[in-house]
Amino acid sequence: MVRKRQILVIGNNTNGCTPKHEKIAYDIGSEIAKSDSVLISGGLGGVMEASSHGAHDANGFTVGIIPQDDASFANEFCDVVIPTGMGLTRDYLNALSADGVIIVGGGSGTLSEACASYMHKKPMVAIKNLGSSVDPYIDGYIDHRKNIKIIGVDTAQEAVKKILELITA
Amino acid sequence: MVRKRQILVIGNNTNGCTPKHEKIAYDIGSEIAKSDSVLISGGLGGVMEASSHGAHDANGFTVGIIPQDDASFANEFCDVVIPTGMGLTRDYLNALSADGVIIVGGGSGTLSEACASYMHKKPMVAIKNLGSSVDPYIDGYIDHRKNIKIIGVDTAQEAVKKILELITA
Amino acid sequence: MVRKRQILVIGNNTNGCTPKHEKIAYDIGSEIAKSDSVLISGGLGGVMEASSHGAHDANGFTVGIIPQDDASFANEFCDVVIPTGMGLTRDYLNALSADGVIIVGGGSGTLSEACASYMHKKPMVAIKNLGSSVDPYIDGYIDHRKNIKIIGVDTAQEAVKKILELITA
Amino acid sequence: MVRKRQILVIGNNTNGCTPKHEKIAYDIGSEIAKSDSVLISGGLGGVMEASSHGAHDANGFTVGIIPQDDASFANEFCDVVIPTGMGLTRDYLNALSADGVIIVGGGSGTLSEACASYMHKKPMVAIKNLGSSVDPYIDGYIDHRKNIKIIGVDTAQEAVKKILELITA
Structure with missing residues (x-):
């Protein structure tokens, strides 16, 4: 078994992505790379690009799964691009x-x-206080099934530390 | 152009669907049929089945788009089944x-x-006070882009009347 | 159980569709309607449009499952359109x-x-002598698993008669 | 731009895969790795596993895009797994x-x-004389549009050499 942990980073595309989001996303990418995990993202701009950039600068490996049917739409920091055309x-x-x-x-x-992710019971952490549409559900469950709690954290370092704990558990 | 309006009804599957949900869903299906629109649903149980049942009893036409790759998983009130296998x-x-x-x-x-639906700017109405995961967004927008407001209504009749207005507008 | 048989008609899009293809496809649509089955197609031009047209003229019911994410790309003879965006x-x-x-x-x-269709073991018939990419496999199997034989026929009437037999069997 | 060439290897799953297929697939994986390209496959058995094994032994990088919704179904030689659930x-x-x-x-x-691949105009090469369902189209076109010719080759080495030429052209 050669597969490394695959950590997905999600968040604002270019539209709605502030320098604060970018900084945190970049640092998350960097921490993911240092933990020897693969960074998965949607492969476009904003948080997707910043986190891939951070992983790339820390010699990590990045995958971008994009909506388009042509790899050229991915940001420049994706080592592998999966163009879904979907x-x-x-x-x-x-x-x-x-x-x-x-x-x-x-x-x-x-x-x-x-x-x-909730329906498929994937561990999730969320950076708090970033004005996300996910906010109503941070530190709670999305529905009555209580599949998985979205854990709120404050920093990039905490986010990666916590998600690694949750994946290992 | 022969295509009729296609109205999607979404809500709880069997798990989490109360008799109150079922009654409202059944009535919505009935109203959709009376408006000569096609009812689209996820084709499974709970709200999907009740609304299809209501449409069927009112001589409407129903389509079920299901997760499985075999039509036999759809509820018995689907006139057409699209098994997606996805x-x-x-x-x-x-x-x-x-x-x-x-x-x-x-x-x-x-x-x-x-x-x-929000990302694709589809008009939406929601029955209020049913303990839905959509509740935080009723009578508001899911994000800063303000694509489309989810209009809260109280009854099945209001729901169908309102969605027809919004589609026509 | 209200669901009728669903018969898929596939073939050339506008590009490559001759009047001969169109005539046969139109007649197949007509026969499908007369058999009280639902016609499913890819919802675009050529064979898809001609067969839907034939079904429509014979008071049948047609569904178009299209590549685009917007129903307006379907041909005018689709009663229901499923825009997949895929x-x-x-x-x-x-x-x-x-x-x-x-x-x-x-x-x-x-x-x-x-x-x-072969992988999912769906019965198939093919009109012979139309210069199809499927030709090498007509009256034979696509691979060594011998899932299902593609039965060659000569006319629209034969095609619908045969597929109904195979579905019922 | 960090993205490397992505070469897809396709062929028999476990069922229908002979030692001859496996040997060629293994060697193709090895050559892909030596060319510093990423090997993409369907992530399951037979040709998919053998080619990933070959790439892995030559210190290459492999991606498996699998039908299931759970990464554990992939073969052990996939560095990254994309479970599609489709x-x-x-x-x-x-x-x-x-x-x-x-x-x-x-x-x-x-x-x-x-x-x-043909519809999306991807360069293709095929190993000849392996009893493939693709055989009727080797050294020819799949249809009248003549999008791309499937080039027949005899050996693993030739296959990778030729596909690299075609990608670069």
Whole structure:
């Protein structure tokens, strides 16, 4: 078995991504690389690009699963690109590819990925206080089934530390 | 052009579906049929089955888009079954098949369908006070893009009347 | 159980569709309608449009499962449109939605749908002598597993008669 | 831009895979690794496993895009696993992820992947004389559009040399 842990980072695309989001995402990417895990993302801009950039600068390995059918739409920090040609439906593939998920802000797309991850019982942590559509569910459950709690954390370092604990548990 | 309006009804599967949900869903199906629209659903139990049942009893036409790869998993009130073999990823196809969406309670799957519908700017109405995972977003927007507001309503009749208005507008 | 038989018609899109293909496809649609079955197609031009047209003129019911994410791309003879937003990957959904498949000419897309149908053991008939990419496999098996034989026929009437027999068997 | 060439290897799953297929697939994996390309496969047995094994032994990098929704179904030589939960529909994602495709025998699934690759104009080479369902199309075109010719070759070394030429051209 050669497969490393695969950690999915989700959050705002270019639209809605502030320098604060980018900084945290970059640091999360860096920590993921240092933990010798593979970073999975949606392969586009904003949090996806910043986290891939951080992983790349720390000699990590990154995969971008993109909506388009052509790899050239991915950001430049993806080592491997999976062009799905499925539009936003690819959000579900992101969730399925994750051993654990880190949420950095984000709107409706991020919330849909969190739902998909929840349905498939993937461990999730979320950075608090970033104005995310996931906020109503941080430190709680998305529904009555109580599949998995989304754990709120404050920093990039905490996020990666916590998700590694949850994956290992 | 022969195509009729396609109205998607989403909400709890068998798990979490109360008699109250079922009654409302049945009535929504009935109203959809009377409006000469096609009812689209996820084709399984709970709200999906009750709404299809209601449409069927009112001589309507129903389509079930199901996660499995075999039509036999659909409830008995689906006139046409689309077995996707894609698991819960089929939630996105439901959203894409809708001219408008009616939400009756529901958990993480329903919330993910609401997100997909929001991203594709589909008109949405939701029955209020049913303990839905969509509740934090009723009469508001899922994110900062303000694509489409989820309109809260109280009854099955109101739900169908409102969604028809929104589709026509 | 209200569901009718669902018969998928596949073949050339506008590109490569001759008047001969169109005539046969139209007649197949007509026969499907007369047999009280639902016609499923890929919802675009050529054989898809002609067969839907034929079914429509004979008061049948038609479903178009299209690659785009917007129903307006379907031909005007689809009663229900399922916009998948998945590009040509929707070929697999067509196959899964079929109780039986009728092949009218066609190139690489049609061959891929035949392969998907074969893998899911759907009964198939093909009109002979239309220069189809499926030709090497007519009256034979696509591979060593011998899942299902593609039965060659000469006319629209024969095609529908045969597929109904195979579905019932 | 950090992305390396992504070469897809397709062919028989365990069922139908002979030692001859395995040997060639293993050698192809090895050559792909030596060319510093990423090997993409369907992540299961037979040709998929043998080629990933070969790449792995030559210190290459491998990705498995699998039908199931759980990474544990992949063979042990996949560095990254993309569990699609889409069943055989994942064949299209394999094709989209390829800069070029190498065909080693194979039945209906392989033929469907070849069709998908053809529709998306991906360069393809095929090992000759392995009893593949793709055989009728080797050194020819799958349909009248003449998108891309499937080039027949005799050895693993030739296959990788040729696909690299075609990708670069």
